[in-house]
Amino acid sequence: MHDIWQGLAQAFALLAGGDPELYDVIFLTLRVSGLATIISVLLGLPVGLWLALREFPGKRLLVSFVNFSMGLPPVVVGLFVSLLLWRYGPLGALGLMYTPWAIIIAQAVIASPIIAGLSFAAIGSLSPKLRLQLLSLGATSWQVNWQLIREAKLGLMAAVIAGFGGVVSEVGASMMVGGNIKGQTRVLTTATVMEVGKGNYDIAIAIAFVLLFVAYSVVALLTYLQHSGKGEGR
Amino acid sequence: MNEILLALESVTFDRGARKRVLDIDRLTVTRGELVALVGPNGAGKSTLLQVMNLLHPHRGAISLFGQDARRADKTALRRRCAMLFQDALLLDDTVFANVAWPLRIRGWAPRDIAARVRRALADFRCDHLAERRARSLSGGEAQRVSLARALAVDPELLLLDEPFSALDPATRNELVGEIRHLAETRGMTVILVSHSFTDVLHFAERAVVMEAGRIVQDDRPETVLRRPANEQIARLVGMDNIIPCRLDSEGENAVVTLAGGLRFSYPGAVSGPVSVCCLPGDALQLWDDRLADAPVPWVAVEGRVQRLLPGIGAGKLFVRAGDLTLCARVPRTFSPDSENVRLAFDPADAHLV
Numbered sequence: 001m002h003d004i005w006q007g008l009a010q011a012f013a014l015l016a017g018g019d020p021e022l023y024d025v026i027f028l029t030l031r032v033s034g035l036a037t038i039i040s041v042l043l044g045l046p047v048g049l050w051l052a053l054r055e056f057p058g059k060r061l062l063v064s065f066v067n068f069s070m071g072l073p074p075v076v077v078g079l080f081v082s083l084l085l086w087r088y089g090p091l092g093a094l095g096l097m098y099t100p101w102a103i104i105i106a107q108a109v110i111a112s113p114i115i116a117g118l119s120f121a122a123i124g125s126l127s128p129k130l131r132l133q134l135l136s137l138g139a140t141s142w143q144v145n146w147q148l149i150r151e152a153k154l155g156l157m158a159a160v161i162a163g164f165g166g167v168v169s170e171v172g173a174s175m176m177v178g179g180n181i182k183g184q185t186r187v188l189t190t191a192t193v194m195e196v197g198k199g200n201y202d203i204a205i206a207i208a209f210v211l212l213f214v215a216y217s218v219v220a221l222l223t224y225l226q227h228s229g230k231g232e233g234r
Numbered sequence: 235m236n237e238i239l240l241a242l243e244s245v246t247f248d249r250g251a252r253k254r255v256l257d258i259d260r261l262t263v264t265r266g267e268l269v270a271l272v273g274p275n276g277a278g279k280s281t282l283l284q285v286m287n288l289l290h291p292h293r294g295a296i297s298l299f300g301q302d303a304r305r306a307d308k309t310a311l312r313r314r315c316a317m318l319f320q321d322a323l324l325l326d327d328t329v330f331a332n333v334a335w336p337l338r339i340r341g342w343a344p345r346d347i348a349a350r351v352r353r354a355l356a357d358f359r360c361d362h363l364a365e366r367r368a369r370s371l372s373g374g375e376a377q378r379v380s381l382a383r384a385l386a387v388d389p390e391l392l393l394l395d396e397p398f399s400a401l402d403p404a405t406r407n408e409l410v411g412e413i414r415h416l417a418e419t420r421g422m423t424v425i426l427v428s429h430s431f432t433d434v435l436h437f438a439e440r441a442v443v444m445e446a447g448r449i450v451q452d453d454r455p456e457t458v459l460r461r462p463a464n465e466q467i468a469r470l471v472g473m474d475n476i477i478p479c480r481l482d483s484e485g486e487n488a489v490v491t492l493a494g495g496l497r498f499s500y501p502g503a504v505s506g507p508v509s510v511c512c513l514p515g516d517a518l519q520l521w522d523d524r525l526a527d528a529p530v531p532w533v534a535v536e537g538r539v540q541r542l543l544p545g546i547g548a549g550k551l552f553v554r555a556g557d558l559t560l561c562a563r564v565p566r567t568f569s570p571d572s573e574n575v576r577l578a579f580d581p582a583d584a585h586l587v
Contacts, residue, residue, distance in 0.1 A: 133323040136287045137336040138313035138387065147335075151326055 007205025011213070014206055021183075022207075026214055029187040032100050033168040034218075036107030037115075040163050044112040045156070048119030049145060053131065063120065069113030074106075078176030081106040085177060098179040103187070106173035111163035118162055122155025123148055157226035161219055168215050188214065237265045238300070239391060239423050240286060245294035247285055255281050256447045258294070263425065265390075268417060270438035270455065271427045274470055278447040279427040283393045286425070287317045299390065313340065316384035317393040320400070322376035324368035324383075329360065332368050333383045340387070354386035355379075357416065374405045381409070385416065392417065394426045398433065410436050431459065431471045443467055461585045465510045468587065474515030474550075474561040481508040481586065490586065494558030498533040498581050508586045515550065517583035518562035521576035532578040535560060539570045553577060 014022050051063060083089055085097040085105070096102045126148060134144045149156060171189035178185035180194055188211040195204035240263040247256035256278045263269055271279045285292050288308045296303040298311050316336075324332050333351045342350070355361045358378045363371065371379060377397055384392065394413070398406040414437055417424045426437055434441055434455050441458045443451035451463035462468040468476050478493040487499045492511060518535075519525070525532045537555030548563035553575055562577055 127321065127323060129319050129321065130323050132284060132287075132289050133317070133319055135289055136312055136315065136317035136393075137339070137383070138309065139336075139339050140309050143339045147325065 003201060003205060007202055008209055010202060010206040011209035015210065015213075022210070024183060025186050025188055025191055025207075026210065028100065028185075029168065029189075029211075029214065030218070032103050032174075032187060033107060033164060036104045036167050037111055037160060037164045039104065039108040040111035040115045040167075041160060043108070044115030044117075044159070044163070045119050045149070047112075047116040048121075048159070049123055049149070051116070051120040052123035053145075053148075063117075066113050066117045066120065070117045072110060072113065073172070074110055074170035074174075075172035075176070077106050077109050078173030081109060081173065081177050097177065098181060098185060100178070100185055102177035103174045103185060106177045107167035107170065110170060110173065111167045114166050115159045115163045118159030119152070119156050122152040122159060125155065126151055154226055157222055161222050161226075164218060164222070165215065168218070169211075238262050239265045239267075239298070241295075241297045242286070243295045245285065245292055245296060247281060247290060247292045254447060256285060256292070258282065258447075258449060261442065261449060261452075263423060265423055266421050267423055267440060268414065268438045269423075269425045270434040270441045271425060271444060272429065272431065272434055272441055272458070272470065273444035273450075274466060275429065277444040279444055280395050281447075282444065283317065283395050283425065283427055287315055287393055288312060289317075313387070314389060315391040315393060316387060316389035318380055318384050318395060318397040320396045322368075322371075322373075322380040322397075324371075324376055324380060326369060327367070328364070329355070329366050329368055329371070329379050330364040332379060333386050336383060336387050350386055354382040357385065358382045358412065374401050377401060377409070381413070388420070390423060392422055392424045394424065396427050396429070399428075399430070403432075406433070407436060413437075429470070431455075435459070443470075460514050460583075462512060462587065464587050468510070468512045473512045474563070475511075475513035475518075477511045477513065477558065478509065479511040479586065490581075490584070492558065494556040496533070496535060496555070496558070498584075500584065500586065501530060501582050502584075502586075504586055510587055512585040512587065513560075513579060514583065515561050515563035516548065517579045518560060518577045519579065520562075520564065520568070521578050525578050528580070530581065532580055534576060534578045536574060536576045538573055539575050542568075542570070551575070 047066070051059065051066070081102065082097070084091045085102050086092055087097065096105070130151065131144055131148060134147055139147065169189065171193055174187055175190050175193065178187070178190065180186050180190040188207055192204050192207045192211065195207060242258050242261045245256065245258045246254060249255045271282065273279050284290055286296070288296070288303055288311060299314060301311065303311060325335060330351055333354050334347045337347045337350060352361065355364060358381050360375060360378045360382060363375060363379065368376065368379065380397065398409055401409070410433055413424065416422065426433065428434055438455055441453060441455040442449055443458055443463060445466065451458055451467065458467070459471050462471055462473060465476060480491045481500070481504060482489050482491065488504055489497055490500045490511060491497050521534055535555045537553040537560065540552040540554045540559065543550040549566055549568065551562045551564045551568070553560045553562065560577065
């Protein structure tokens, strides 16, 4: 218990002290996980929308596959992305291994199914007649889709929050494809693991608190956006 | 005036691989008509309305505003129609934004939108709701706003899918009356789906009756009320007496034998097999000696008074005659002076299906 309080105090000290090394790690974490989340939204949201609005044979099988992929172990994703990006792998020529882009790719693979699955649920929970109503009011299919996204905003933002939460906290993939290189691919989770490995529990606890603080700040911002524009019913 | 607005020919719609939910041989609606689409639950009324609004892929030919729906731009055709569903289906936004939505997606200028939204809200007396959140409205208010939204674009064809079924009768009659008034002043064509025949009588000049995806009757509402196409429709419109019967031919005459054993010769034409005799309650009158002189003899029934239900216009008198219970509509001045009563009806008012 004492260690935890000390760690918390040290976390504040580190943040307040403006340690450039720590801030590099924080900004890289935000950049990598933020970009991975954005890519996942671009990939996952259309898939979720498509799954929610189209009927086709084999849909259930596909949905069950997406739902299963929501729980892909990061270590497994890291392994397969490594195999792809490895110097002699199919994408080896791109030279992405052990760069932030490698982590972004791995994290996008982790978060895309989460966002697809949750946005499928969010859009699917709207009244199925709403789509027909919007069409009959004269909307084109793009206008209908855009409006449905707006109507399901609460659930879709929850999907984004879950996606970001999933990638900012994973360590397995980042470690494997990023390599925890100081100043290049070191993010908060890999830094924590490293400090624990070195026996520096106090620093590890401090970084862990920084991670929690950073994650909370982003989620709080997203939650604020989730509820913005929803005035109280008068 | 007789411009054909909507024509369907051999239109079918299947749900899943096997289930045929719609099978329409032919249906035409002319401009300015007020049509009611009635039928039991699951008859395909809503589906037909959605197919008319080109919301589902269908087989067969639909022509809307003289254009072939298969070739024309569906969005452009839909923009000349408006459809209302059973739920108000408002967007999670203000009332103003909801009514403005169909105008906004048509690319109207904000100033024109504001003026039109105000007019549409005023038409349904909900201008005071403009700044409210749609989610905070009551059921009746929401349905009014939904109507204002549908009518903001001045549709030529208005499709109503039981939009009033969740409202209380007073609000409902009021709204039906308002829509009728607007339709008449703007020359709008309206197709109303309803399972309340009261709505139909209040609203429409023409009733199209559906059953199992097909049109089984297409006539004036009063005709449907008095001469329904089959037993199920008779129950749907609330026919007072639906009596199992048998039809025999004796020489040139067709003779009807009712379940209780009552026999009379039937003057009308009969086609197809007959299983029930429908008799509207106002066709049954209290016996009057002058009826004996009628050119076609009236059929008299004697029975015991069971119950008298009071009502406006006419009370409902239930009379037990043998094994048969008859329901007659009697004037409110009627009070049975004895336990027994004698009723009579003109056999021409009986309707066999």
